[in-house]
Amino acid sequence: MMLPGLELKNPIMPASGCFGFGKEFAPFYDLSELGAVIMKAATGEQRFGNGTPRVAESASGMLNAIGLQNPGVDAIIEHEIPFLREYDVPVIANVAGSTVEEYVEVARKISRFVDALELNISCPNVKEGGVQFGTDPALAKHVTEAVVQVSQVPVYVKLSPNVTDIVQLAKAVEEAGASGLSMINTLTGMRIDPKTRKPIIANQVGGLSGAAIKPVAVRMVYQVYEAVDIPIIGMGGIETVDDVIEFLLAGASAVAIGSANFKNPLVCKEIIEELPQALRSYGFTSVEDVIGGAHRETATTGVLRT
Amino acid sequence: MKREWMTIIEHEPIARNTFRLVLQGTIANDVREPGQFVHIQVSNDFYLRRPVSIAEVDREEGKMTLLYKLMGKGTEELSNKHVGDTIDVLGPAGSGFPLDEIDSNHALLIGGGIGVPPLYQLAKQLHEKGVPVTSVLGFQSKEEAFFTKEFEEYGDVRVVTNDGTLGHRGLVTDVLEGSFDTYFACGPTAMLRAVSEKLDGMQGYLSMEERMGCGIGACLACVVPANDEKGYRRICCDGPVFDAKEVVLS
Numbered sequence A: 001m002m003l004p005g006l007e008l009k010n011p012i013m014p015a016s017g018c019f020g021f022g023k024e025f026a027p028f029y030d031l032s033e034l035g036a037v038i039m040k041a042a043t044g045e046q047r048f049g050n051g052t053p054r055v056a057e058s059a060s061g062m063l064n065a066i067g068l069q070n071p072g073v074d075a076i077i078e079h080e081i082p083f084l085r086e087y088d089v090p091v092i093a094n095v096a097g098s099t100v101e102e103y104v105e106v107a108r109k110i111s112r113f114v115d116a117l118e119l120n121i122s123c124p125n126v127k128e129g130g131v132q133f134g135t136d137p138a139l140a141k142h143v144t145e146a147v148v149q150v151s152q153v154p155v156y157v158k159l160s161p162n163v164t165d166i167v168q169l170a171k172a173v174e175e176a177g178a179s180g181l182s183m184i185n186t187l188t189g190m191r192i193d194p195k196t197r198k199p200i201i202a203n204q205v206g207g208l209s210g211a212a213i214k215p216v217a218v219r220m221v222y223q224v225y226e227a228v229d230i231p232i233i234g235m236g237g238i239e240t241v242d243d244v245i246e247f248l249l250a251g252a253s254a255v256a257i258g259s260a261n262f263k264n265p266l267v268c269k270e271i272i273e274e275l276p277q278a279l280r281s282y283g284f285t286s287v288e289d290v291i292g293g294a295h296r297e298t299a300t301t302g303v304l305r306t
Numbered sequence B: 001m002k003r004e005w006m007t008i009i010e011h012e013p014i015a016r017n018t019f020r021l022v023l024q025g026t027i028a029n030d031v032r033e034p035g036q037f038v039h040i041q042v043s044n045d046f047y048l049r050r051p052v053s054i055a056e057v058d059r060e061e062g063k064m065t066l067l068y069k070l071m072g073k074g075t076e077e078l079s080n081k082h083v084g085d086t087i088d089v090l091g092p093a094g095s096g097f098p099l100d101e102i103d104s105n106h107a108l109l110i111g112g113g114i115g116v117p118p119l120y121q122l123a124k125q126l127h128e129k130g131v132p133v134t135s136v137l138g139f140q141s142k143e144e145a146f147f148t149k150e151f152e153e154y155g156d157v158r159v160v161t162n163d164g165t166l167g168h169r170g171l172v173t174d175v176l177e178g179s180f181d182t183y184f185a186c187g188p189t190a191m192l193r194a195v196s197e198k199l200d201g202m203q204g205y206l207s208m209e210e211r212m213g214c215g216i217g218a219c220l221a222c223v224v225p226a227n228d229e230k231g232y233r234r235i236c237c238d239g240p241v242f243d244a245k246e247v248v249l250s
């Protein structure tokens, strides 16, 4: 299947920040089996990220505040992308920054080496930048326009769920020239340890991911699908092949799997293998057949597909 | 490193809230060094795996022993598993104590609480190499103490408890005197800092703890600042064992 800039063998890809730059997962399976790989965020300079602890478990999910730690765009181009390029898999670069200039610099440099960009205007874990670009439609539009202008490859904008009206944001970045959307990033949250009486995560707040956010993500994909004409990469709490189908029915054209890779490093490969059978069992003939299906379904009674 | 359903072949309490768990499976064949750990998915209800050190390994028989203390939901649920059950294990993870590089005339091992387990396999292998071993084992109290007899098989043991109910009353740093040339320490960061300050100048190795996400080096949840250009290390894969000069303890 084809999405802007991406020729996908299947609609499954690991989500940004949960797969590093691929090296750590290569011992577990052949990365060429993936639909695509979304790399960890790149910023203009090296960043060391937040203090530790950076993760905390919660019911059906986890909080993280890594803080965009990465070796910087030049080091990623030199040391990380060549490794992924040895595999027969499209590579998407996650572009982050604190200023429009930084986003533009990273996008200009890295876009020549990858198949698409995922513009991260939604990272809740850095004080400077990231999330305010993702919560203000005018700012989101502005940074998207600037990045689209310098990028040599299609730009997918990664939306934050920490907003009142996600449709407004989605429309703003579509207008700005985004080729696609990816959604959702994590929801801001906090956990406090009764023993220490303090937040568990050093950064105090972190981003909630995992099964706990899946219904929120599905709802947002469903709403945005009705409002835009660009494809959506859906994510948030996917752990099983049924979760994938749920996102496709809501309107995603492909999906990304994040924290579930921590539970099971083989999860992407396993879901890819299970997908054809699952599609058949629900009466679909192809992935395309599923996309947005929930918006078209007219059967009034429970369908007898099993 | 691989993921495997390992079989529980022994599981018993050995001290207050502390258990000995013996697992069978091929991950045990892959263990390279003492100080490596496994990442356990206690059940599918947990989002994060629990890191637990390999306290003893029999590579030929494909068996390994873990010693763990109840600290919260994950370890509590682990303690309810029975002999014959299988559990989802990722491992062997991390880099352990670099035994091949170590040339010591008398090694000092320092463990605090749940930092004691990885030192057991280390004591055994140092002993097999002919290195004299002195082990300093710190616990909160007598009820919490474990494996003090087992360590005696491989050298001198100095037991320390916070309340004095067993051995010396005080902290592990009270009893570090002796003519040692290399030390190996595992325990809470505060203890590691105190030990490394006290033994400043001696060749030392520290095994560190941090909350983990992936446990395989991909997510950068488990970093510790380092004294070089790179600026950080990942405890789950560059460690958990580091040269004491390599990392910055906060």
Ligand SMILES: Cc1cc2nc3c(=O)[nH]c(=O)nc-3n(C[C@H](O)[C@H](O)[C@H](O)COP(=O)(O)OP(=O)(O)OC[C@H]3O[C@@H](n4cnc5c(N)ncnc54)[C@H](O)[C@@H]3O)c2cc1C
Pocket (backbone or CB within 6 Å): A056, A057, B037, B048, B049, B050, B051, B052, B053, B054, B066, B067, B068, B069, B070, B071, B072, B073, B074, B075, B076, B114, B117, B118, B208, B209, B210, B211, B212, B240
């Ligand atoms: C490399 C390494 C080796 C370890 N070896 C042992 C061992 O041999 N025996 C043993 O008893 N314990 C060991 N620990 C500590 C053990 O991982 C924690 O006690 C355990 O994860 C607590 O889980 P819980 O669900 O019971 O506690 P909870 O407090 O409910 O756990 C909540 C979350 O915090 C994490 N967490 C809590 N305490 C720690 C900690 N000290 N270190 C890392 N993560 C923590 C848990 O993994 C989980 O993700 C080791 C830790 C590390 C990093």
Ligand SMILES: Cc1cc2nc3c(=O)[nH]c(=O)nc-3n(C[C@H](O)[C@H](O)[C@H](O)COP(=O)(O)O)c2cc1C
Pocket (backbone or CB within 6 Å): A015, A016, A017, A018, A040, A041, A064, A066, A068, A094, A120, A123, A158, A184, A185, A186, A208, A209, A210, A211, A213, A235, A236, A237, A238, A256, A257, A258, A259, A260, B213, B219
């Ligand atoms: C540890 C961790 C690090 C992350 N890092 C990034 C990042 O660098 N850039 C980004 O756009 N999203 C990042 N995310 C968000 C994920 O890509 C994903 O949008 C989110 O976790 C929801 O998916 P999930 O529930 O499958 O994890 C990170 C998530 C986690 C758990």
Ligand code: FES
Pocket (backbone or CB within 6 Å): B211, B212, B213, B214, B215, B216, B217, B218, B219, B220, B221, B222, B223, B234, B235, B236, B237
């Ligand atoms: S726990 Fe993910 S890098 Fe160490």
